[in-house]
Every structure is written in structure tokens, then in C-alpha cells.
Amino acid sequence: MQVRPQVRRMALLASTALAFGGMVVAAGNAGATPVRPGGGSGVPDSEPVTVTLTLTGAEEHALDGYAAAVSTPGNAAYRQHLSRTQLQERFGAPPSRVARVSSWARRAGFTVQGMDATGTRLTVTGTARVARAAFDVGLTRTSKAGVPVRVATTNPRKPAAIAADLQAVTGLTQHVAKPQVMRQATQLPRRSRIGAAARDGEFCSTFWAEWNKGSVPQKYPAGKQSNPVCGYNGPQLRALYGLGAGDRGAGQTVVIVGAFNSPTALADANATFARNGVPPLPASRYITKIYQPSGGSNGCDVAGFNAEQALDIQAAHTIAPEATIVYAAAPDCTQLEETVARVLADASIDTTIISNSWLILGPEPADTEYLTATNRMLARATVLGVGTYFASGDFGDNSGLPGQSGPSVSFPASSPWTTAVGGTSAGIGADNQLVFQTGWESAGNRLAGGDWQRLEPPFLFGAGGGTSQRFTKPSWQANLPGQKRLSPDIAALGDPYTGFLVGFTVNGQFQTTPLGGTSLATPILAGLVAVAQARVGGDTTVGLLTPVLYSKAAAGRSVVTDVKHVGAGIWTPVISAELPRGDYLIDIDAGVQTLKTVPGYDPVTGLGVPGPAFLTEIVS
Numbered sequence: 219m220q221v222r223p224q225v226r227r228m229a230l231l232a233s234t235a236l237a238f239g240g241m242v243v244a245a246g247n248a249g250a251t252p253v254r255p256g257g258g259s260g261v262p263d264s265e266p267v268t269v270t271l272t273l274t275g276a277e278e279h280a281l282d283g284y285a286a287a288v289s290t291p292g293n294a295a296y297r298q299h300l301s302r303t304q305l306q307e308r309f310g311a312p313p314s315r316v317a318r319v320s321s322w323a324r325r326a327g328f329t330v331q332g333m334d335a336t337g338t339r340l341t342v343t344g345t346a347r348v349a350r351a352a353f354d355v356g357l358t359r360t361s362k363a364g365v366p367v368r369v370a371t372t373n374p375r376k377p378a379a380i381a382a383d384l385q386a387v388t389g390l391t392q393h394v395a396k397p398q399v400m401r402q403a404t405q406l407p408r409r410s411r412i413g414a415a416a417r418d419g420e421f422c423s424t425f426w427a428e429w430n431k432g433s434v435p436q437k438y439p440a441g442k443q444s445n446p447v448c449g450y451n452g453p454q455l456r457a458l459y460g461l462g463a464g465d466r467g468a469g470q471t472v473v474i475v476g477a478f479n480s481p482t483a484l485a486d487a488n489a490t491f492a493r494n495g496v497p498p499l500p501a502s503r504y505i506t507k508i509y510q511p512s513g514g515s516n517g518c519d520v521a522g523f524n525a526e527q528a529l530d531i532q533a534a535h536t537i538a539p540e541a542t543i544v545y546a547a548a549p550d551c552t553q554l555e556e557t558v559a560r561v562l563a564d565a566s567i568d569t570t571i572i573s574n575s576w577l578i579l580g581p582e583p584a585d586t587e588y589l590t591a592t593n594r595m596l597a598r599a600t601v602l603g604v605g606t607y608f609a610s611g612d613f614g615d616n617s618g619l620p621g622q623s624g625p626s627v628s629f630p631a632s633s634p635w636t637t638a639v640g641g642t643s644a645g646i647g648a649d650n651q652l653v654f655q656t657g658w659e660s661a662g663n664r665l666a667g668g669d670w671q672r673l674e675p676p677f678l679f680g681a682g683g684g685t686s687q688r689f690t691k692p693s694w695q696a697n698l699p700g701q702k703r704l705s706p707d708i709a710a711l712g713d714p715y716t717g718f719l720v721g722f723t724v725n726g727q728f729q730t731t732p733l734g735g736t737s738l739a740t741p742i743l744a745g746l747v748a749v750a751q752a753r754v755g756g757d758t759t760v761g762l763l764t765p766v767l768y769s770k771a772a773a774g775r776s777v778v779t780d781v782k783h784v785g786a787g788i789w790t791p792v793i794s795a796e797l798p799r800g801d802y803l804i805d806i807d808a809g810v811q812t813l814k815t816v817p818g819y820d821p822v823t824g825l826g827v828p829g830p831a832f833l834t835e836i837v838s
């Protein structure tokens with residue numbers, strides 16, 4: 219009975235977070251908190267439960283090897299991606315296995331809904347009572363990131379007769395996905411005067427250092443301190459990635475997986491494009507896929523997902539304006555990986571690129587069933603020639619998140635079968651030239667006693683990265699230290715203070731505002747891959763990008779440009795919801811956590827940003 223007030227409070231914080239930026243997001247999203255500690259299970263016997271049984275494929279033992287082979291330049295099987303039918307024949311579960319598991323599921327009291335088109339994921343439905351008995355598991359109700367979720371108290375026990383048939387049992391425990399969109403902490407009109415001195419100029423800069431409040435101490439050399447960027451427009455963003463007039467992604471499809479569906483998404487996008495120097499997105503090239511209708515917010519951050527949808531569509535279209543955009547909407551924030559699976563099985567979409575600006579907040583989940591099921595799915599995507607791109611996170615090394623004491627990386631970006639996208643800050647000058655580019659790891663200062671004093675804690679927000687605790691290092695990271703998977707792999711623009719101007723509707727009111735986060739970096743990269751694939755045309759698809767990136771970077775090709783530390787700062791009058799209005803300075807790439815931007819691979823930007831030869835090398 220205490221569920222509702224807590225959910226409401228957390229939802230409120232979550233939407234405040236969107237309005238006021240990083241620190242509040244972190245404060246508003248606690249880890250798992252029992253809603254009814256010591257109380258009943260909170261999951262009635264009659265509660266409907268949908269379980270996904272990930273079955274063992276006919277040649278499951280060869281799946282990882284084949285996925286690596288088709289992705290690795292020089293391998294005889296390079297780019298020998300399989301069709302869905304071929305995937306099903308080779309790596310799908312054999313009919314006898316499907317029949318055995320289906321028969322067991324029916325005897326256990328489940329209804330068998332069917333097998334997906336990859337031949338691996340068998341969906342069954344039943345009640346909590348049936349699920350508890352079938353898998354000898356307790357089910358309890360908990361709150362994660364403010365969302366009430368069902369959690370299995372132990373790993374589900376697989377009955378001996380079918381244990382070898384099952385890779386993973388998922389759906390008993392629900393995991394909450396968070397959009398990684400970030401907004402500046404203040405929303406002043408662009409033309410606001412911000413100081414008595416004429417030299418202080420206007421609140422925000424339409425290009426880097428157009429305005430720089432001169433009456434506050436200058437911590438950085440001339441040209442390296444600026445007022446916040448008003449939000450880069452289309453030509454500025456395209457210039458940052460060296461796109462030419464002909465780089466438009468024609469004939470390609472970028473699939474964006476999010477949650478919920480804003481009915482104004484297309485109109486909002488076109489209203490923004492009209493003022494942002496970007497050609498319109500015709501309705502014929504914007505497709506929404508809703509595999510399951512939404513049953514309501516369920517405590518999820520709907521406003522955040524709606525902003526995410528706007529950001530993803532508008533960033534991907536700006537980079538690849540002639541590509542088709544497919545927005546696949548999960549019904550709530552606990553079914554995004556299921557929606558990726560639906561996309562992979564959907565023959566009506568020409569899926570080669572899936573952009574995922576979401577993650578499971580905090581460290582990689584301990585739920586090995588969930589990790590295995592998602593990882594097996596992403597390996598199958600790789601075999602299909604589908605490149606998946608995941609945001610690395612917006613909370614740096616995660617150590618500042620409530621309940622966390624040490625650094626961690628986030629999932630699914632930490633899967634070896636995806637490309638993890640980190641974030642940068644970038645100054646773009648008056649002529650669209652690059653003034654600087656560095657890693658996005660921001661710290662805050664307050665003006666006190668005539669000088670800048672670091673806030674405590676100093677960390678504001680920044681790209682996620684570091685060492686996986688769950689996954690060993692894929693072969694393409696062999697030259698990097700350690701034995702575990704490192705995240706991210708590559709980076710693109712992420713800092714909301716040097717963010718991208720995005721328009722969306724909130725409570726019936728259209729607004730434009732600069733947005734960032736690795737949520738921005740991810741659709742930028744997805745759009746660039748679409749442009750690259752369009753350059754060569756035909757059926758060439760990149761698939762899993764990472765082996766290509768690491769091998770070409772090692773060979774000295776300019777497929778990536780290394781990102782190094784650059785000192786630069788941004789003045790702002792508001793830095794969080796908790797602190798009064800005043801004079802604040804954001805140190806870009808402050809490195810106040812464990813993540814530092816250094817020469818060579820680093821855990822903020824990975825190998826770096828797409829380089830001069832990115833568009834040609836990844837498809838050559």
C-alpha cells in the first residue's frame with residue numbers, strides 16, 4: 219500500500235531531472251529499494267507473467283565464433299552475414315527441442331505463445347503461481363529507479379529434462395531501462411542579458427565563445443571559456459562529422475529503439491528542422507513500430523523517453539537526412555531488450571542499424587539469465603549483419619549514483635556483441651570549424667570570494683565507461699590492458715552544454731532546447747553508419763562495427779581520431795535544482811572520477827571520434 223506514494227515521488231524526481239540536468243537525475247534514481255521490506259511478496263498468485271525462454275540453438279557452440287568471423291576483416295567469412303532463414307536453420311533451436319520445451323511449458327501450466335523468427339526466443343505466458351512452481355523461484359515486488367518491478371528471489375531453476383535446451387529464462391525479473399538524455403540546468407531565453415557589463419553579452423552562444431561572460435574570473439585561456447551553447451543546428455552538427463552535401467544516407471534505414479511513443483514526434487521533428495537548417499523528414503520515411511500497446515507509464519520516465527525519441531529522430535535524420543527512420547516503441551521501460559528482439563525478427567523492416575540510447579541504470583545487473591539472454595540476442599544480431607549501438611551512460615564511472623561505492627560500467631553497452639558509444643564535448647566556431655574536442659566528464663565550480671571553488675561532490679555528469687565485471691575481453695580488444703571487456707568503443711557529441719538543438723512537445727507546448735548525453739552520441743553514430751553504407755550502396759552492411767574499428771585503428775587508418783584532454787570551461791547561472799542562481803563554471807573533461815581522457819584508447823571516448831576516413835573505411 220506504500221507503493222503509490224513512492225512511485226509518484228520518484229516519477230516526479232525523474233521528470234525534474236529532465237528539466238534540470240545531471241545532478242538531479244543521479245539523486246532521483248536510487249538503486250533497488252524494497253518497497254515493502256519484510257512484508258509480503260507483493261506479487262499475487264494471479265499476476266500475469268510473460269516469460270521468454272531463450273533456447274539453445276542447433277549450433278549454439280559455434281555462434282560466438284561465427285559472429286566474430288563475419289565481423290572481422292580478413293576472415294574468410296567476413297561479411298558473410300546470414301538471412302533470418304539461414305540464422306534460424308543454423309543457430310535456431312531444432313524442432314525437437316522446441317517441441318520438448320513447449321510440451322514441458324504446457325504441462326507446467328503456461329500458454330505457449332510462439333517462437334520468434336530467429337528461432338530462439340520462445341514466449342510463454344502464465345501466472346505468478348505457475349511461474350513460481352515451474353522454476354522453483356520466489357517472486358517479490360521491489361522498486362528500481364522508482365519503478366515497481368517484479369524480481370525473482372533466486373535464479374530460476376531449470377527442470378532437468380529441459381535444462382540443456384535452455385540458455386536463459388527471462389521475464390520473471392524485470393529490469394528498468396533509463397534514457398540517457400541530458401539537458402542543461404537552466405532554460406533562459408537566448409537573448410537574455412546576463413550581466414551589467416556589456417561585454418557579458420547574452421545568455422547562450424550560437425557557436426562556441428560567441429558570448430563569454432567577461433565579468434567573472436577567466437579560468438581558461440581566451441577562446442577556451444564560453445557561455446553555454448544554445449544548441450548546435452544541423453549544419454554545425456554535420457560539419458563536426460565532416461559530412462558533405464552528398465552524404466545523406468539514401469536507401470538506408472536507422473532503427474531507434476525507445477519506450478512509449480510521442481504522437482507529436484514527426485511534427486515536432488519537422489518544426490525543429492525548419493528552424494535548424496535541416497531538410498524535412500517526410501511521413502513516408504518515418505515509421506513507428508508498436509509491437510505491444512503501452513498499458514501506461516507504470517512509473518517509468520515517460521517525459522524522458524519522449525525527449526529521447528525527439529533527440530534520436532532529429533539527430534539521426536540530421537546526419538542521414540535521406541534515410542528511413544523507424545521508431546520501435548517498447549510498451550514501458552522494462553521491455554526495451556524485448557523490443558530489440560522484435561525488431562530483429564521483423565521481416566517488414568530492412569534492419570541493419572539499431573540505435574539504443576538507453577541502459578539499465580547503475581552497474582551491470584547480477585541477473586545472469588538477463589545478461590545471457592540479451593547477449594545471445596546481440597550475438598544473433600551480429601550474425602544477421604545488424605549493427606547495434608548502445609549509449610555508454612551519462613554518469614561517468616557510476617560511483618556517484620546512490621548506493622554505489624565504486625566504479626562500474628552499464629549494460630547492454632558492456633556486451634561484447636555491441637558497439638558502446640561514449641561522449642565528447644565540442645566547441646564549434648563561427649565558421650563551423652572545430653575549436654576543440656575532448657572527453658565529456660564535467661565538474662562544477664561556484665564563484666565564491668572572487669574565485670572558482672569546486673562543488674562537493676565536483677562531478678556533474680559525463681560519459682560512462684570502464685571495465686566490465688561480467689564479460690571477458692573480445693578478441694578485437696586484445697591490445698588493450700586487462701582481461702575484461704572495456705567500454706566504450708567510440709564516441710560522439712554528448713555534452714548538453716555543447717549539445718544539439720532539439721524540439722519536442724511537453725504538456726501540449728512545443729519547445730526547443732539543447733540536449734545531449736550519450737543519448738545524442740548514439741544516434742549520431744548510427745546515422746554516420748547509414749551514410750557510410752549509402753556511399754557504397756548495394757547490400758553492404760557494417761554489422762558489428764567494433765572489430766573493424768579496432769583493426770583499422772591498429773593499422774593506422776584514420777578511421778578514428780584520438781581524443782585527448784583539453785581544458786575548457788562553460789559559465790552558467792544555474793547548475794542544479796538544489797543550488798541558488800549565481801555564477802558557476804563547468805570544467806569540461808575535469809577527470810574528477812576514475813575516467814580520464816588520455817592519448818590512445820580511454821574509457822571516456824574509446825578509440826576516439828569518427829575520423830576523416832571513417833565513412834569509407836568501415837565499408838571498404
Ligand SMILES: [Ca+2]
Pocket residue numbers: 780781782815816817818819820823824825826
Ligand atoms: Ca584518447
